[in-house]
Amino acid sequence: MSHSGGREPSVSLSLLDATMVGIGAMIGAGIFVLTGLAVDISGPAALVAFALNGGVTTFTALSYAELASAIPRNGGGYAYVREVFSAPVAFVMGWTRWFTYMIAGSLYALGFASNFLEWGHIYGITLPGQPVLYALGAVVALVALNGLSTEASGRGETVITIVKIAILAVFVVFGLTATRVNEFDPLFTKGPLSLLPAMGLTFIAFQGYDLIATVTEEVENPQVNIPRAILLSVLVTVVVYLFVVFVAIGTLGAEELAGAGETAIAQAAEGFMPSFPIIGTGASLIAFGAVFSTISALNAVVIGSSRVAFAMGRERQLPARLGRFHHRYGTPLVAIMASAVVMLIAVVVVPIRIVGNLASLFSLLGFIIVNYALIRLRRRQPDLQRPFEVPFYPVTPILGIVCNALLGLFIDPFTWILAIGWLLFGGVVYLALSRRGDIGPSGPPEIQEPEPIQTTDTDD
Numbered sequence: 001m002s003h004s005g006g007r008e009p010s011v012s013l014s015l016l017d018a019t020m021v022g023i024g025a026m027i028g029a030g031i032f033v034l035t036g037l038a039v040d041i042s043g044p045a046a047l048v049a050f051a052l053n054g055g056v057t058t059f060t061a062l063s064y065a066e067l068a069s070a071i072p073r074n075g076g077g078y079a080y081v082r083e084v085f086s087a088p089v090a091f092v093m094g095w096t097r098w099f100t101y102m103i104a105g106s107l108y109a110l111g112f113a114s115n116f117l118e119w120g121h122i123y124g125i126t127l128p129g130q131p132v133l134y135a136l137g138a139v140v141a142l143v144a145l146n147g148l149s150t151e152a153s154g155r156g157e158t159v160i161t162i163v164k165i166a167i168l169a170v171f172v173v174f175g176l177t178a179t180r181v182n183e184f185d186p187l188f189t190k191g192p193l194s195l196l197p198a199m200g201l202t203f204i205a206f207q208g209y210d211l212i213a214t215v216t217e218e219v220e221n222p223q224v225n226i227p228r229a230i231l232l233s234v235l236v237t238v239v240v241y242l243f244v245v246f247v248a249i250g251t252l253g254a255e256e257l258a259g260a261g262e263t264a265i266a267q268a269a270e271g272f273m274p275s276f277p278i279i280g281t282g283a284s285l286i287a288f289g290a291v292f293s294t295i296s297a298l299n300a301v302v303i304g305s306s307r308v309a310f311a312m313g314r315e316r317q318l319p320a321r322l323g324r325f326h327h328r329y330g331t332p333l334v335a336i337m338a339s340a341v342v343m344l345i346a347v348v349v350v351p352i353r354i355v356g357n358l359a360s361l362f363s364l365l366g367f368i369i370v371n372y373a374l375i376r377l378r379r380r381q382p383d384l385q386r387p388f389e390v391p392f393y394p395v396t397p398i399l400g401i402v403c404n405a406l407l408g409l410f411i412d413p414f415t416w417i418l419a420i421g422w423l424l425f426g427g428v429v430y431l432a433l434s435r436r437g438d439i440g441p442s443g444p445p446e447i448q449e450p451e452p453i454q455t456t457d458t459d460d
Contacts, residue, residue, distance in 0.1 A: 013218050013219045014220055015225040015228060018225060019236075020161040022208055022209040022229060022230065023236055024297060025297050027241075028294060028296070030202070031168070031240070032265045032286070033111075035248055035265055036258060038245075039249060039258045044186075044189060045187050045198070046202075047242065049198035050242060051238075053205070054206065056199075057234055058238075059397070059399045059403060060370060060404065061231060062396055064076075064210055064212075064370060065226070066389055067213075067370065068213045068222070068226040072223050074216050074218070074311050075312070076307070078090065078308050093369055095426040096362040097366055108294050108295075110132070111297075112295050113133075113135040115290040117131055118290075119284070119287040122280065123280070139340060142295075143339075146336050147326075147333050147337070148329055150303075157296055163292050164292040170285065171273065174274070175248075175272055181250065183253050205241065206234070210230075210367075214307035251268050251271055269282035270283045305343075307332065310323055310325075313334075313335060317430075319433070321334050322338060358419060361408060361411045364408040364411075368405060368408075372397070372401060374397045378393065
């Protein structure tokens with residue numbers, strides 16, 4: 001594997017920090033804004049749609065866990081594909097994953113701004129300025145934090161994610177005492193087939209565990225902790241989503257919840273949660289949680305997007321300066337700044353809904369490639385050391401490919417056209433870099449056996 005020099009990544013993140021990167025990205029604004037929309041599509045069966053999406057997510061998460069244990073390198077899905085496929089295929093993977101994370105960052109920044117302003121309104125405070133200014137401010141602040149210290153951004157992510165999980169736990173604890181089981185009878189009020197579009201809408205909420213793999217080289221004992229962090233983050237996220245959706249439907253009722261749309265969780269909380277000192281009503285607590293959720297999701301994708309750019313720069317698939325860690329701060333500062341520029345532009349000019357669909361489509365395509373990379377690596381190097389192995393191979397990765405492909409079919413044709421356009425633009429960039437000599441070897445690098453696994457007593 002090629003290296004472009006510069007300071008190597010420093011190990012500063014624990015198992016808890018790595019797990020919170022995934023949870024922070026997955027329990028974002030989606031849980032607050034998608035629940036009501038999913039119930040509008042499939043009625044009380046939205047609970048089943050969330051559960052099935054959790055299952056689909058697990059298939060690919062298992063593939064990520066095995067690849068991370070066998071190839072403990074920064075870059076996530078891009079790094080795995082780079083090791084298994086030729087350079088052009090790896091470039092496409094990295095190009096689309098980098099884009100997906102950056103665009104997701106712009107969505108989370110705008111979500112933070114609207115939730116922050118709404119939180120102020122609850123207390124009768126009208127904050128000055130347009131929402132876009134608060135979104136830009138959030139991006140700049142988190143880029144500065146990530147540029148100065150990986151440890152600080154990781155620790156901050158852990159604290160923020162714990163706070164929002166605690167808020168949702170309060171929502172669930174109070175809600176379970178008021179939940180009416182008969183709200184789920186009948187379950188399929190809009191037919192079993194309504195599950196599919198509801199799954200397509202909410203699948204984006206379960207993307208984010210792959211961000212853990214982008215910081216592999218900065219995590220303690222990565223061959224053990226990265227697979228654990230990926231699987232723990234998926235498990236915790238699925239459990240939290242199911243409890244929250246169950247309480248929301250069981251307390252407010254499917255029809256009223258669907259009518260509430262993007263404010264469904266807040267309206268459900270208003271019905272059964274008491275007032276709290278200083279914070280106020282249940283709705284204000286949920287709004288507070290939404291602010292924390294969007295800011296932690298934004299921080300997670302700032303971390304992830306910069307590491308994909310770093311990995312591509314280190315492999316000489318983007319300019320080499322992106323693949324260096326800053327000599328003083330120990331962070332991929334240039335990669336962070338490059339990612340930030342695209343996020344800031346997207347915050348100002350990009351239509352949210354269209355690009356949100358585009359990010360979902362690229363994620364689904366990326367997950368298909370990662371599952372295939374696992375199958376190909378098993379065939380090419382069956383004796384490669386794998387501290388974690390996918391159970392029921394090859395059924396599990398094949399199911400991951402099939403399920404992600406099926407969900408991709410529910411993405412509208414216009415989004416597919418945009419995706420092809422972005423890939424063509426990537427092809428132009430790749431050719432331009434090739435002519436300048438900025439692109440490294442075209443074949444996959446030789447996979448080396450990782451160092452022996454640490455099995456100290458301090459391992460988590």
